[in-house]
Amino acid sequence: MVISSFLLAACERVIQVDIKDQPLRFVVEGVLTDDSTCRVRLSRTSNFYDTINLVGVTGAKITIAEDGKTPVVLNASNNRGEYRAAFTGRPGRTYQLRIEYTDATMTHVFTASSTMPQKVTLDSLYVSERVFLGKTRMMAAIRFKDPPAPGNAYRYVQRVDGELETTVFVTKDDLINGRTVVDELLIFNDDYTLKNATS
Amino acid sequence: MQDRYSWENALFATDTWKAAPWLNITYGARLTSFAILGEGDFYELDGDGNVTDTLTYSKGQLVKNYVNLEPRLAASFIINPSSSFKASYVRNVQNLHLMSNSTTGFPTDKWLASTNIIKPEIADLVALGWYKNLAGNQLEFSTEIYYKKMQNQIDYRTGADVFTNDAIESQILFGVGRAYGWEVFLKKKTGKTTGWISYTLAKTERKIEGINDGEWYNARQDRTHDVAIVVNHQLSRRWNLAANWIYYTGDAVTYPSGKYIIDNQVVFYYTKRNADRMPSYHRLDLGATWLLKDRKKFRSELAFSLFNAYGRENPYAITFRQSEDDATKTEAVKTSLFRFVPSISYNFKFK
Structure with missing residues (x-):
């Protein structure tokens, strides 16, 4: 026969952890819809203990092209790394996104290609x-x-x-x-x- | 997740051969058969882990049968009456696979059975050990080194969806593993004070194409140092005192390397798998037993114990989140359980 008494407790505490800073990387968020939204946001990652802040990248040359046609330029719509164009996607077509950005050390080029799927109702x-x-x-x-x-x-x-x-x-x-x-x-x-x- | 059905059979034979007065050889083998049965959906995958075909099996239908031989050989050399040397080799086949998350959050370990895609894990273990009795058999000392080579190791793909995907195989990558280490152990068997001390220095790693650029990386269970000290002291006829202290290196885990904003939400980004460490775990437990009555027919005692005597806040999980006090910051939060757990128990035994 065993009679026991227990006192249990869980505790939560904010701690400082050692996270080595990594080289910052680019973040591309592109949105193309069939109802005239064409928007790209170019930003950078930040370190874990940095203040949360969208680090927008300005001064990039961004274009979008439909099925290899003449590229359309997206212009900066604010100084927080957002770029827009008057451009509408069509289901079934393939779009090529190209971003060129020159910083102090080098020119970065990012490309992506995506096909707009057919609408599902x-x-x-x-x-x-x-x-x-x-x-x-x-x-x-x-x-x-x-x-x-x-x-x-x-x-x-x-x-x-x-x-x-x-x-x-x-x-x-x-x-x-x-x-x-x-x-x-x-x-x-x-x-x-x-x-x-x-x- | 789907329920899985399997049927395991094994044949085992072993024999000890006294080759010489100073040499014992034990050899044997185990033959296992692991049959995976329906009902259930099984998958075929392409190289990127996409499901290319779903095969539906009916109840009791054989999906796949794995047959494996596990040989074993151990030699014990008696150097003199108080010391011996042992060498052994054993192959182990495992059809249940532990999948550990590599994040620092609440553990979500899963056990998976072998499937048509998840092959049995095969481990070959070689160990060498030296055993010696000291101080007129009052002390027992041993030291061992081992090396283990593992095949068919599994780990999650980077960015795996572990909660909603039925085809768990599509979220897994396969590779090899190795574990090696050194153990030392000293035990005092007689006298008023008894106890033991053990220490292990070890490394457990995996190498899987598609994780950490295909280089060796720490398994979650990699434990560099592991120490245990156990002491028991008979203070008087009525009082017995006990203490144990354990220490081990924290699990190898993945902290976020940074963060970014997408779709107006803060998202953490991760680089190297299992390159960080949970804080090390240590704890002292104390106990005292007071003998109340020791009669012919029964024995009763009162046991007092204190778990985690110095109240170490060992982390159970570390979570990363947007700060509740300051939404412009991200923070790490440690959750720990069980500081100072005292207990009293009354033990009553019929003889």
Whole structure:
């Protein structure tokens, strides 16, 4: 027979960790849509203990071209590394992005190519309820049919009461290719409770 | 994740041969068969880990059978009545694979069974040891060195999706591993004060194409130093005191190297896998046992113990986040469990 008494406690504490500074790298965020958004943001990474601040890179030459046609120049729209052009993407076409930037030591050239996929329409969008860890949670659910060709990827951006919810929802079609699927946007973040969701 | 079904069979034979009065040789082998059965979906992948085909097996259908032989050989040389030297070789085949996350967050270890893609891990271990009794058999001393060569090691791809992907094989890379080390051990077996001290110096690494430029890197479990000291003292007929202290190097983990902003969110970026260390772990535990009654038919005692006597805040996890107090900063947060855990137990034993 054993009778025991325990005192348990967990504690959380901010600590200083040794993180070696790494050479800063460039970050490219490009958005091209079929409803006249064409925007590139060029910035740099910062060290772990630096103040959070978007380190925009200005003075870069950025162009976009559709299927090898004459490139269109994106002009700086502010001094925080954002560049824009009056340019619209079309599904099925391939776009080449080219960035040239000269700093004190050398010229950096970045290129990327991407094909705009065909539009996938939503069959339905609704709110479903699930019991999760003993609590009933509401979730946005999306029903759609994946196109027959493989290689599609999806991303959902969710707003809760107009506020951007930070969970990243991405999925590929390699296990669902060509099928009708329902994706439920389960939020693990306790800061948001889903009451009325729009996606 | 899907449930997996398998059926393992093994045959084992071993024999000891006294080759000479000073030489014992033990040899044997184990033959294992690991059959992977349905039901379930199994995958075929291309070189980039993309699923090219999904094969659906019905209940009880054979997917793949791995047959492996594990030979073993050990020689023990008796130098004199108080000392001996041992050399051994053993091959081990493992069909359950531990997948450890390399981040510093809350541990998410997963055990995976071998599949058509995840092959059995094969380890060849060679060890040499010297054993000696000292001070008229009051002390026992041993020291060993070992080297282990491992095949079919697995680790996550960089940026693997570990939570939602059913085809876990598509998130894994395969390579080789090695582990080597030196152990020393001293034990006092008799007298009022008994106990032991052990120390291990070790290295465990992996080499996987696609991780850290295909160079050797630390496995999460790599533990450079490992020390244990255990002491037991019989103070009087009624009082017995015990103490143990352990120390080991923290796990090899990956801290963020920096951060960037994308889509108006702060994201950490990582460079070398497992190139950082959790803080080292150490702890002292104390105990005292008070004998209440020792009768013919029963024995009762009261045991007092104090776990983590000096209240070391050993980290359970380190998480990195945007500071709650100052949103312009990112910070590291250590979570630790169990500082000073006292306990009292009453033990009662029938004889």
